[in-house]
Amino acid sequence: MAETPRPKAEQRHRVGGLSVVVTATDGIRLLTLSGEIDHHTGDQLRQALDVSDAAHPHVVMDMRGVTFMDSSGINILISAHRAVTAADGWLRLAGPPDSVLRVLQLTGVDGVIDCCPTLHEALTP
Numbered sequence: 001m002a003e004t005p006r007p008k009a010e011q012r013h014r015v016g017g018l019s020v021v022v023t024a025t026d027g028i029r030l031l032t033l034s035g036e037i038d039h040h041t042g043d044q045l046r047q048a049l050d051v052s053d054a055a056h057p058h059v060v061m062d063m064r065g066v067t068f069m070d071s072s073g074i075n076i077l078i079s080a081h082r083a084v085t086a087a088d089g090w091l092r093l094a095g096p097p098d099s100v101l102r103v104l105q106l107t108g109v110d111g112v113i114d115c116c117p118t119l120h121e122a123l124t125p
Contacts, residue, residue, distance in 0.1 A: 017041060019065075020048045028058045028123060034065030037073035045073070049080040057089035060122045064095040074107050081113050090114070094122035 018041035019034040031048050035041070051057035059080070077093075084091045092114040096104060104110040116122035 017068075018044055020044060022048050025123065028060055029054075030060050030062060030123070032062040032065070036068040037066060037076070038068065038070045039072045042072045042076055045076050046079070049076065049083075051080075051084055051087055051089065054089070055087065057084050057087050059084055059089065059091045060094055060119070061091070062094045062119050062122075063100060064097065064119070066097060066100050069100050069103055074103065074109055077109055077113060092116055092122040094119040 017036040017038070021032040023030045023032070029051070031045075033045075037045060049059065049061075051059065077091075081091050093104070094116050095118055096115060101110070101115065104113075104115060114122070
């Protein structure tokens with residue numbers, strides 16, 4: 001199994017029930033999430049997903065540690081996807097747990113944003 005590249009330039013943010021660690025790996029912004037994505041933690045995630053300073057942004061959200069996501073999270077993902085694709089980039093979700101994947105499937109987000117079963121697959125160009 002191939003190793004996942006080592007991240008560079010780490011930033012950590014924790015608000016309430018969500019931890020977001022932002023790193024860069026081979027030109028890809030990697031957000032490693034842990035906890036809940038909801039109304040109370042949404043602004044933190046929006047800030048971490050801001051790509052207004054990047055041309056052709058490539059973003060991977062490692063969702064393996066997400067324990068809950070409500071409609072606020074869906075709205076944030078859709079907004080981020082629109083911003084990234086408008087800048088000629090892409091957004092991928094890596095390893096969402098079954099409960100989160102079910103929400104993505106029920107809302108059709110998995111048909112709009114690439115959902116990869118593993119972090120390695122999400123980081124592969």
